[in-house]
Amino acid sequence: MKFFEEAGQYFILLTKVFAKPEKYILYYRQTVKEVEKIGLNSFGIVVIISIFVGAVITIQTNYNLENPLLPRYLVGVTVRDSLLLEFSSTMVALILAGKVGSSIASEIGTMRVSEQIDALEIMGVNSASYLILPKIIAAMFFFPILSLLSMFVGIFGGYLTCILTDILLPSDYIYGIQYMFYPHYISYSVTKVVFYAFIIVTISSYQGYYAEGGALEVGRSSTKAVVYSSILVLLANLILTKLILS
């Protein structure tokens, strides 16, 4: 019962979000700000995590494929495909759900409990649209860039491992990452990320927008934002994978 109520409220919020903006220039300005907050500020974490994961997958796979019958370059293939197919889309989305989701929920939640949202409404501003739409646009535009970045950096992390250790020849690795490369893996990943961006931003905004009470509730709403958007990202992954690959 509660679930249907929340789902209903979520869709009502979405209709408010996609109402016609009062002034495009203001929305544009907000979107630029959000690109910085949501996108550029996530560069660091995506780079660090991707480089390590790329390195670890390389070491792991190398260890598992240590069989004279298997060609060495298969390590490169595996690293590439793991990154392109799942890590740089779904795992990066989960990381961003943690970072961006919680910050969106606490930002909007704080605005709710400190009456800033009421203040916007009183001015006659559509607060849902003004606060949330720029975040959606910024994320749907920038998350794919972060995902592409993660692919490059992850593959580079693997390459670095080959150079710094002697587990695998860099030339084998390079050969592997080019071997049977399907460019549509990238578009497949990027498509998924666009959906994830929408899910993370709208779910987190929803949690913040309907926060009630004080600082404690804002904290709770940001936890819920991370949990729910992560679960929905995984669910969406299942559905999208099924749809795109069939």
Next chain:
Amino acid sequence: MIEVKHLTKKFEDKTVLDDVSITFEQGKTNLIIGQSGSGKTVLLKSIVGLHTVDQGEIWYDDRQYNSLNFKQKKEIRKEIGMLFQGAALFDSSTVEENVMLPLDMFTEMSYKEKLSRVNFCLERVNLTEVNSLFPSEISGGMKKRVAIARAIALNPKYLFCDEPNSGLDPQTGIVIDNLIKNITEEFNITTIINTHDMNSVIEIGDKVVFIYEGKKIWEGSNQEIMKTECKELNEFVFATNLAKKLRENP
């Protein structure tokens, strides 16, 4: 002029406002007083439409607010300025951006015109050289004044203030009270102020309404309030020893 007629507001089963009817006059500071929890904030938020009411009518001059559709309400909202209990400045915007936002949204002014309007409003509340500071960098009283500047940026016809001087020292409180009163008279605004501060009542209470447990049980001017026979109001007005002494030797 704002009129509320037979207003009733419930939260679930709890009646917070019970058949309240009041007329708020133009060009005057109308005060709503009452104990903490008596329903002042709920009344104010019901009048501006942040709460939907269960029964009753709300009239802004000749327009019945609570029967309008979303678009028509929005038109009235542009004529409303509101000062919230906690100032409610936008944390991530500077003082200047805070005051400018309503102008950005609803006027076609150039940046220069907007800036001069912002500076005019800030000067009106005795604030200069704070344009580029963030809300976290100014004091509580300054926040309230910035919030007033933001509320008057679009020349409102109706001004709502929820406890404009709570949390301030008495002197600053009176400065803010007088500021609101001056602006009200200067621009002939219908102003409604929530307060539980007897200083404000005496200083600026052109018209005072006393809310007790969700009911309006008294209205009059700040002259009349000192001589009232109403028992609950007497307890409220003369709650402090200082006030009691004043009554004995006026």
